[in-house]
Amino acid sequence: xTAIVYTSSTCTYCKQVKTFLESQCIAFEERNIDENQxxxxxxxxxxxxxxPVTVIGxxxxxxxxxxxxxxxxxxxxxxxx
Numbered sequence: 081x082t083a084i085v086y087t088s089s090t091c092t093y094c095k096q097v098k099t100f101l102e103s104q105c106i107a108f109e110e111r112n113i114d115e116n117q118x119x120x121x122x123x124x125x126x127x128x129x130x131x132p133v134t135v136i137g138x139x140x141x142x143x144x145x146x147x148x149x150x151x152x153x154x155x156x157x158x159x160x161x
Contacts, residue, residue: 081156083108083149084135086123089115093144094132100146101134106153108134 083101085108087094101108111119113131123133126140134141136152137159 081107081136081153081160083153084111085109086111086113086119086128086131086133086135088113088131091131096144097132097134097149100144100149104150104153106149 083106085094085097085101087098087110089112098108098110111122113120113123123129123131126133128140128142130142132142132144134149136149137156139152141148141152
């Protein structure tokens with residue numbers, strides 16, 4: 081399972097999410113909306129207008145919410161088992 085993290089170049093909370101995921105050994109793909117219009121469009125289609133947004137499976141987490149991220153990762157791991 082690999083999380084997807086939508087970020088922007090100047091977002092402090094985005095850096096916190098990435099640091100948290102790395103500290104928990106959670107694999108993730110960063111999608112910087114400042115560097116790629118397609119990522120901005122994906123985020124818009126989800127109805128999200130701010131970052132960070134962490135996508136785990138079919139669920140999204142807006143902002144930096146470590147407890148919610150851990151819960152969704154645990155649920156995704158159980159579903160894969």
